[in-house]
Amino acid sequence: MHELGAVFEIVRTVESFARANGVTKVDTLVLQIGELSSMIPKYIEDCFPAAADGTLLQGTKLRIETLPGNALCTSCKAVFNPIENSGVCPGCGGEDWTLLSGKEFLIKEIIAC
Amino acid sequence: MDAFKVLEIKKSVYEGNDERADSLRAELRNDGIFLLNLMSSPGSGKTTTIVRTIEALRDEMAIGIMEADIDSDVDARAVARTGARVIQLHSGGMCHLDAEMTKQGLSGLGTRGLDLVILENIGNLICTAEFDTGASGNAMVLSVPEGDDKPLKYPPMFSLVDVVLVNKMDAIGFFDFDLEAFSARVMRLNPKARVIPISAKTGEGIGGWADWIRGEVKAWKGAR
Ligand SMILES: Nc1nc2c(ncn2[C@@H]2O[C@H](COP(=O)(O)OP(=O)(O)OP(=O)(O)O)[C@@H](O)[C@H]2O)c(=O)[nH]1
Ligand SMILES: [Mg+2]
Ligand SMILES: [Zn+2]
Numbered sequence: 001m002h003e004l005g006a007v008f009e010i011v012r013t014v015e016s017f018a019r020a021n022g023v024t025k026v027d028t029l030v031l032q033i034g035e036l037s038s039m040i041p042k043y044i045e046d047c048f049p050a051a052a053d054g055t056l057l058q059g060t061k062l063r064i065e066t067l068p069g070n071a072l073c074t075s076c077k078a079v080f081n082p083i084e085n086s087g088v089c090p091g092c093g094g095e096d097w098t099l100l101s102g103k104e105f106l107i108k109e110i111i112a113c
Numbered sequence: 114m115d116a117f118k119v120l121e122i123k124k125s126v127y128e129g130n131d132e133r134a135d136s137l138r139a140e141l142r143n144d145g146i147f148l149l150n151l152m153s154s155p156g157s158g159k160t161t162t163i164v165r166t167i168e169a170l171r172d173e174m175a176i177g178i179m180e181a182d183i184d185s186d187v188d189a190r191a192v193a194r195t196g197a198r199v200i201q202l203h204s205g206g207m208c209h210l211d212a213e214m215t216k217q218g219l220s221g222l223g224t225r226g227l228d229l230v231i232l233e234n235i236g237n238l239i240c241t242a243e244f245d246t247g248a249s250g251n252a253m254v255l256s257v258p259e260g261d262d263k264p265l266k267y268p269p270m271f272s273l274v275d276v277v278l279v280n281k282m283d284a285i286g287f288f289d290f291d292l293e294a295f296s297a298r299v300m301r302l303n304p305k306a307r308v309i310p311i312s313a314k315t316g317e318g319i320g321g322w323a324d325w326i327r328g329e330v331k332a333w334k335g336a337r
Contacts, residue, residue: 002208002240006126013129017122027117031126036269038240039126087265087298096301103243103269105126113117 003043007051010107015056028061028111035069035083036102069102130244134212137247147333148230150248155236157256158280160188161313163231167195169323174228174330179218181210181235188233198222209240212247229330242270250329252276257285261295264302271299276307276325283312
């Protein structure tokens with residue numbers, strides 16, 4: 001389980017962002033996690049309250065958006081999910097592609113009052 | 114009641130680590146130390162490969178090894194028998210190393226006078242690919258029994274590495290591992306990667322791997 005370290009980093013980053021922007025209470029924190037990321041949303045949710053305890057983010061709601069894994073087929077330019085299709089383009093059967101997205105782990109935004 | 118407002122942050126969670134990794138890389142470049150991050154699944158042959166690598170290069174460069182196994186020093190002891198400087202990092206149940214842990218490991222090892230440091234990362238093909246350790250070069254070991262379809266399952270890892278060592282070639286007769294198909298899959302994801310078939314058991318292919326390291330260490334020092 002490696003989510004805890006990342007969650008502490010998130011709390012630190014968001015706290016200093018909030019302070020710099022004069023925010024004293026964060027209602028919701030929105031994260032984006034790519035499908036090919038090793039970060040498991042459930043584990044992030046589980047350890048967030050502990051990491052946020054005693055910080056400006058105590059009591060903040062967490063929302064996680066999943067970003068799909070997308071590959072671009074080199075021969076037919078189709079965009080497809082490389083995991084669901086086992087690395088084979090469903091359009092032309094090609095195995096030649098580049099990864100467009102899916103590895104992200106982003107702090108998207110906060111909703112504050 | 115106050116109105117809610119949305120404040121966009123759009124920042125990668127890895128950004129802090131990436132910055133620490135870049136500054137560690139710059140320090141190592143200044144000191145002329147090439148840090149090689151070696152990754153693989155558990156049991157692919159990282160430790161055996163490291164022992165072979167030390168034997169091939171120890172007469173021409175000073176080598177240090179960092180072993181990052183999960184709380185055992187079995188690998189560190191195996192490596193220490195070669196006479197190389199080695200440190201066991203206790204990663205406390207973590208599944209990858211980040212730049213900060215790597216930096217601590219380097220100061221524990223003591224890098225003075227070293228030309229090459231090899232980091233045996235934790236056995237895992239997923240999150241080790243996401244955390245930049247500050248290494249100057251990244252390599253992985255994929256052993257023949259694991260199958261030639263692994264690039265399709267772990268694209269981030271195969272996209273990242275400079276070298277893929279295909280290990281346990283001595284046993285290829287027992288498995289349906291198609292080296293050509295495997296290399297083609299790696300090349301599609303990562304045209305710059307070098308695929309080097311080896312057997313850490315017999316020593317086959319270690320010469321080509323040692324040549325690659327030699328070239329990299331020289332270039333790294335030359336770029337100072
Ligand atoms: N046949 C064969 N066996 C090998 C080869 N290289 C390593 N092995 C064996 O594979 C097993 C695992 O090798 P290690 O070098 O310990 O692998 P590792 O990647 O360091 O393993 P962990 O640190 O536990 O993740 C050992 O029993 C080795 O003797 C090889 O080239 N051929
Ligand atoms: Mg080992
Ligand atoms: Zn296609």
